[in-house]
Amino acid sequence: GQGVEQPAKLMSVEGTFARVNCTYSTSGFNGLSWYQQREGQAPVFLSYVVLDGLKDSGHFSTFLSRSNGYSYLLLTELQIKDSASYLCAVREAGNMGYKLTFGTGTSLLVDP
């Protein structure tokens, strides 16, 4: 069926890295976005990818493989404050504009 899947939880250590995976199955694929959401706050846009490959944006990098329906968000040089939920959202385009279909988010915990 169609949907966006992410692991529920991920743990890593300060100063290292974390890779948040996302797999999707959808029609009308028009790009994939990553958001960070802290408890009780709005999702904050991090990155948008529509072409295959790795997009390096410094602290956050994103990878996309459209043929495999797969993306990941890579966080490097982790800090404690990177602990948050990371949401993968697939943009589906249709005849009447587009909408975002979200995964349920990956809760990242960065330990000291």
Add this chain to the structure above:
Amino acid sequence: NSKVIQTPRYLVKGQGQKAKMRCIPEKGHPVVFWYQQNKNNEFKFLINFQNQEVLQQIDMTEKRFSAECPSNSPCSLEIQSSEAGDSALYLCASSLRDRGGNTEVFFGKGTRLTVV
């Protein structure tokens, strides 16, 4: 930083009562989305607008919810008769008109509805 403003931040209603929430999209953004985020972090798309026109909406929205984005007034989402299952965080988002490029979608802080 997002400039999408949602009010109220918190809303408590009894079952069967109307629940209304408002959203001011970022200035110059003609596209507005409403999403429902439940306690399991599941996002459910409800409806989207371009200017005052509804582009897409799900069946639930069509039947129990009413939404509008009048010109020169805040957008609104109203639940006609609240049910316990409507308790959730309601997120409004806005963006520029999609031209196939990197159209960032900005979210407001949401209205947390509790139906008791």
